[in-house]
Amino acid sequence: MSLIFYSNKVEDSVWFQRRPRRVSQSDPSAPKYPCSNCQSVFSRKHNLQYHLKFECGQMPRFNCPYCTYRTRHSSNVRAHVRKIHPGLQVYVVDIAKCCKTEFIS
Numbered sequence: 716m717s718l719i720f721y722s723n724k725v726e727d728s729v730w731f732q733r734r735p736r737r738v739s740q741s742d743p744s745a746p747k748y749p750c751s752n753c754q755s756v757f758s759r760k761h762n763l764q765y766h767l768k769f770e771c772g773q774m775p776r777f778n779c780p781y782c783t784y785r786t787r788h789s790s791n792v793r794a795h796v797r798k799i800h801p802g803l804q805v806y807v808v809d810i811a812k813c814c815k816t817e818f819i820s
């Protein structure tokens with residue numbers, strides 16, 4: 716009897732931890748650090764700073780011109796195009812430059 720109750724409890728705690736955007740109601744007085752660029756909310760300032768630095772503020776800016784592949788390094792896109800889209804022109808879409816394309820032969 717008590718075994719079943721125990722396993723339910725474990726699943727609950729995992730469920731909460733897998734949803735970083737939903738701040739748990741366990742501590743409503745905890746300070747919240749919402750990201751100003753997206754919907755994410757963090758309970759620790761450090762997590763917000765990490766998010767801004769590596770996730771939100773550092774969006775992968777180099778896009779494959781032929782599919783949705785995106786990466787932080789233009790060389791990755793060139794390697795990707797050669798491998799996934801053989802025969803097509805190899806160039807990189809730099810979304811940080813307002814959709815201008817960067818031609819690399």
Ligand SMILES: [Zn+2]
Nearest residue numbers: 750752753771
């Ligand atoms: Zn964000």
Ligand SMILES: [Zn+2]
Nearest residue numbers: 779781782784
């Ligand atoms: Zn592609």
